Amino acid sequence: MTKRELQLRAYEIRKTALETIQAAGSGHIGGSFSIAEILSVLYFDKMNVNPEDPDMACRDRLVLSKGHCSPALYAALAWKEFFPKEHLSTFRKIDSDLSGHVEIHVPGVDMSAGSLGQGLSTALGMAMYGKNKGLDYRVFCILGDGEIQEGQIWEAAMAAGHYQADQLIAFVDNNELQLDGPLEEVMSPYPIGEKFRAFGWNVIEVDGHDIEQLIRAIDLASVTKNRPTAIVAETVKGKGVSVFEHQVRFHGGKPSEEEWKIAYAELDRKIAELGGQKHE
Amino acid sequence: MQSWIVKSQSWGAKNMSEQISTRAAYGRALEKFGEDNNIYVFDADLKSCTMTCYFAEKYPERFFNIGIAEANMVDIAAGFATCGATALVHTFAMFAAGRVYDQIRNNVAYPGLNVKVIGSHGGLTVGEDGATHQCIEDISLMRTIPGMTVIVPCDAHETHLATQAILQAKGPCYLRTGRGPVETVTDGFSDYSFTIGKGITLTDGMDVTIIACGLMVQEALKAQKLLEAEGIQARVIDMHTIKPIDKDLILKAAKETKAIVTAEEHNVIGGLGSAVAEVLAASEPVPVEFVGVKDVFGHSGSPKELLERYELTPKQIAACAKKAIGRKK
Numbered sequence: 001m002t003k004r005e006l007q008l009r010a011y012e013i014r015k016t017a018l019e020t021i022q023a024a025g026s027g028h029i030g031g032s033f034s035i036a037e038i039l040s041v042l043y044f045d046k047m048n049v050n051p052e053d054p055d056m057a058c059r060d061r062l063v064l065s066k067g068h069c070s071p072a073l074y075a076a077l078a079w080k081e082f083f084p085k086e087h088l089s090t091f092r093k094i095d096s097d098l099s100g101h102v103e104i105h106v107p108g109v110d111m112s113a114g115s116l117g118q119g120l121s122t123a124l125g126m127a128m129y130g131k132n133k134g135l136d137y138r139v140f141c142i143l144g145d146g147e148i149q150e151g152q153i154w155e156a157a158m159a160a161g162h163y164q165a166d167q168l169i170a171f172v173d174n175n176e177l178q179l180d181g182p183l184e185e186v187m188s189p190y191p192i193g194e195k196f197r198a199f200g201w202n203v204i205e206v207d208g209h210d211i212e213q214l215i216r217a218i219d220l221a222s223v224t225k226n227r228p229t230a231i232v233a234e235t236v237k238g239k240g241v242s243v244f245e246h247q248v249r250f251h252g253g254k255p256s257e258e259e260w261k262i263a264y265a266e267l268d269r270k271i272a273e274l275g276g277q278k279h280e
Numbered sequence: 281m282q283s284w285i286v287k288s289q290s291w292g293a294k295n296m297s298e299q300i301s302t303r304a305a306y307g308r309a310l311e312k313f314g315e316d317n318n319i320y321v322f323d324a325d326l327k328s329c330t331m332t333c334y335f336a337e338k339y340p341e342r343f344f345n346i347g348i349a350e351a352n353m354v355d356i357a358a359g360f361a362t363c364g365a366t367a368l369v370h371t372f373a374m375f376a377a378g379r380v381y382d383q384i385r386n387n388v389a390y391p392g393l394n395v396k397v398i399g400s401h402g403g404l405t406v407g408e409d410g411a412t413h414q415c416i417e418d419i420s421l422m423r424t425i426p427g428m429t430v431i432v433p434c435d436a437h438e439t440h441l442a443t444q445a446i447l448q449a450k451g452p453c454y455l456r457t458g459r460g461p462v463e464t465v466t467d468g469f470s471d472y473s474f475t476i477g478k479g480i481t482l483t484d485g486m487d488v489t490i491i492a493c494g495l496m497v498q499e500a501l502k503a504q505k506l507l508e509a510e511g512i513q514a515r516v517i518d519m520h521t522i523k524p525i526d527k528d529l530i531l532k533a534a535k536e537t538k539a540i541v542t543a544e545e546h547n548v549i550g551g552l553g554s555a556v557a558e559v560l561a562a563s564e565p566v567p568v569e570f571v572g573v574k575d576v577f578g579h580s581g582s583p584k585e586l587l588e589r590y591e592l593t594p595k596q597i598a599a600c601a602k603k604a605i606g607r608k609k
Contacts, residue, residue, distance in 0.1 A: 057363075104362070104391040111362055115386040121352045122387060125359020125367075129320075132341065133363075155352035163344075 001044050003211045008274035009079065010040040010211075014240050015267045016075035016088065022260065024092035027100070030250040032072035034175040034208065034235035035142055039076040041214040042140055051082045054107045060137050061110040061126050065119020066144035066173065067101035068252070073109070074098055082108035117150025119143065120170060124160045127168040127228070138222060141170040146178030148189045154199070160228040161200030168228040169221045173208065175237035179251045196230040208233025241266050299461035302494075303400045305436035306457050307331025309443035311338050316366070319447065322357050323370045324350045330370035330400040330457075350375045354383035354395070361393035366447060372406075373399030373456055377418035389425045389452045396446050397422070402432070402456035403494065403545035404573065404590060405583035414578035419493075420550025422454040423523045429453040429476060430523040432544075432552075434497035437467040438520055441474035449476060458545075460583045462495045466518065479526040485513035488601045489533035489540050493519050493552050496543035496571070499587075502594035503543075507601055514601055525555045534564040539604035541569045543597050548572035567607035569600035 001009065013036045021027035043049065047060040064073050071091065078085045083106070090096035097106050101114030110126070113119050123141035130137050143153065160168055172192055180186050189195075193203040202224045206213040214233070221229035238244025241263045243255070255263060271277065310321065311334035321343045327333040336343040346353040350371050357367035369376070376384075376399035388395040399418050406413045422430045431446065431453065433439040439457060446453050466472050469482055479491070483504050492500040497518045504514045515537055517529060534540060540560065542553035553570040560566060573590050587593055 061362075063359075111359070112387070112391045115382050118351075118355045118383060118387050121355030122359040122362070124352075125356035125361075126363055127359075128344070128356065129360045129363040129365060132320075152349075152351045152355070155349035156355075159346055159349065159352055159356065162347075 004274060006040050006044055006211045007037070008271065008276045009044050010036040011240060011267060011270045011274060012079060012276060013039055013072055013075045015264070015271065016078060016085065017071035018263060018267065020071045020075060020088040020091045023089045026092065026252070026254065027071045028068045028252050029244055029255070030177065030237040030247065031066060031069040031144060031173065031175065033239045033241065033244060034237050035069060035072055035173050036239065037209045037211060037214060038142060038171055038173070038233060039072055041211060041218065043076045043080050045215060046218050047140070048137070049080070049108065051080055051108065054082060058135055058137055060140065061123070062140045062142070063111045063113065063119040063123040063126070064102050064142050065113050065123070066116065066142060066147050067113025067119070070098070070100065070102045073102055074106070077106070077108040080108065116144070116147045117152040120153050120156035123170065124156050124165055124168055127165040128163055130167050131165065137167065139168050141168065143170055143172050145172055145174040145176065145183055145189060145192070146186070148172060148192065149187050154195070157196060157199040157201065164226040165228045166225050169218065170228065170230050172230060172232045173235050174232055175235040177237045177246070177248050177251065181248055193230070193232050200227060202227045202229040203232060204229060205232045206234070208235035209239055240270065299463055300436035301458055301461045302433055302436060302439040303331045303457040303459065305439040306398065306443055306455070307334045309440045310335045310368070313444050313447050314339055317342065318364065319366045319368070320344070320357070320360050321368050321370070322346055322353050324348055324353050324375070326371055329372070330398060332370050350380045351383050354380045354397070355387050357395050358387045358391070358393050361395050366394050366396070368396045368398060370398045370400065372413060373402035373415035373418045374413055377415060377421045377454070381421055385425050389427050392427060392451060394450050395452055397452070397454045398457065399454060400457045401459045403458060404578045404586045404592070405458055405460050405495065405545065407459065407583045407586065408580050410580040411577040416547045416573045416578065417550070418454070418456060419522050419544070419546050419552060420554070423550065423555065427452060428523060429521070431476065431521050432456045432493040433520050434494055434518055435462055435464045435466055437464050438474060442520065445474060445476050456494065458495060463498050465498055465501060474520070477521045477524045477526060479517045479519040479521070479529040481529070482516045482518050483514065485515040486537055487513045487539070488605050489515040489517060489537045490543060490597060490601060491517045491519050491530065491533070491540060491552065491556055492543040493522060494545050496545055496592060499592065499594050500543050500597055503597035503601065506594055506598040512601065512605070519552060522552050522555050525559060527559050530556055530559045531564050534560055534566045538608050539567050539601070541571060541597060541600045541604055543571040543592070545592060546572055547575055549575055567604045569604045571597050571600050
């Protein structure tokens with residue numbers, strides 16, 4: 001895919017995620033929108049995955065440790081054709097496998113998540129297994145910036161440095177907001193990069209909505225030996241829709257009728273600009 | 281000497297050669313059955329206590345010390361299991377069941393991963409280290425997690441067989457071992473065989489049934505002798521698997537002996553006694569008496585002193601047996 005197409009796919013993921021949340025009546029918009037470019041670059045450019053064989057042993061893996069951003073991951077997987085897009089309308093419903101937080105039993109999902117702070121350890125386990133078996137797959141992990149307040153993240157950071165887990169590449173989605181407010185007010189984790197560096201990580205700081213920077217960072221991480229990589233991505237919570245951006249209430253809150261309209265109009269405009277299909 | 285017999289050097293075993301701790305037996309069994317190159321072993325700076333040291337020495341490439349970070353250990357193991365590994369995590373029962381309950385619940389049991397949680401130093405007989413290290417809630421905590429198998433072997437022989445069985449079974453499992461050396465009793469029964477979920481009738485009797493797990497099986501056998509001297513025939517069941525519990529065996533015992541005593545080195549709330557009572561209450565209500573820690577914390581002391589203080593003794597089991605018999609309708 002070209003960079004324009006990857007940018008377009010990020011907006012398509014946002015729109016699909018929003019439709020998924022609207023059909024469900026609830027879901028996490030802000031954090032889903034802040035990781036759209038990361039997911040687009042991973043699934044449509046960088047990750048070795050095969051929707052025909054979702055469990056293939058040599059595949060690259062992704063642990064969405066901030067498991068509440070399932071709408072974005074499920075949207076990306078649907079666009080990747082792990083399952084039909086129509087299936088997304090069952091999200092959060094009683095008979096669906098698409099629970100509120102990501103589920104390992106969904107095709108394309110490599111690990112369940114929901115209880116924050118655990119995904120980095122799990123991703124590290126996958127990376128250590130690969131290294132032990134001589135399988136050179138990469139393991140990606142997406143962490144929330146609020147999530148790294150959990151102490152277990154730093155246990156995993158220490159162990160990943162210790163075991164030189166160079167197949168592990170962790171993104172920190174640094175959108176600067178958490179459920180109760182700005183991270184700076186609730187509990188500052190800053191500086192993030194320096195903390196990972198102190199545990200022996202390769203740290204790359206990027207604009208998390210810049211396709212080119214994300215591609216370069218992943219390429220660099222992939223050739224880094226003996227050190228795991230943390231890609232600290234500066235992002236905007238609710239990115240792509242003016243009324244959602246930087247709004248704490250869209251961590252898990254519901255838009256008004258007016259806001260739904262604005263959101264779809266803005267996403268459609270952006271998608272059209274990037275050469276995609278309009279919202280029907 | 282059979283291959284599973286290991287003298288516990290760390291417990292002054294030189295004068296008690298017939299007594300072996302279940303953790304030592306586990307360590308040797310893991311070493312013996314650990315040849316499959318998809319078995320991975322994790323410890324949190326306790327390898328000489330949980331006895332994973334033998335495996336670590338034999339298979340260093342499949343042993344990972346995660347340091348004093350139990351939460352990280354469990355989730356790393358979960359990551360291995362998603363790739364098809366059989367992953368075994370080891371720490372004291374207190375930290376396995378208590379400290380990392382969420383990791384086990386959400387990242388092991390919920391995704392149904394093949395992670396075995398081995399909690400050593402279970403119960404009061406940790407001894408002198410005191411209450412912070414005496415886990416009397418682990419059976420209860422682990423039993424309440426959907427899909428979790430819970431096993432508490434009573435002696436070295438049974439631990440050996442249980443270890444072999446859990447390595448062959450798929451899915452999440454909690455296995456409790458103990459710190460101190462215990463008598464080996466199960467190898468004396470000719471028709472003994474170990475199957476997960478199947479209790480074992482060690483002695484037959486029609487007056488009362490004692491259902492025990494862990495080191496209380498040995499105490500139950502002593503109680504059976506005390507009762508026999510008074511003309512009471514007690515059936516003793518070794519219920520090594522607390523979940524899935526052997527309902528058929530419990531119901532058969534209830535129908536035939538009409539009085540039950542449970543005995544466990546655990547809080548009387550939520551453990552073996554509760555599991556047995558749940559089965560009985562649903563279809564065969566008979567009098568039940570519970571021998572266990574009576575909802576209080578432990579204390580420093582020698583294992584023997586603690587078992588006396590908290591009434592985990594043959595005498596107490598026998599007294600409860602008589603009480604249960606007295607309550608028969």
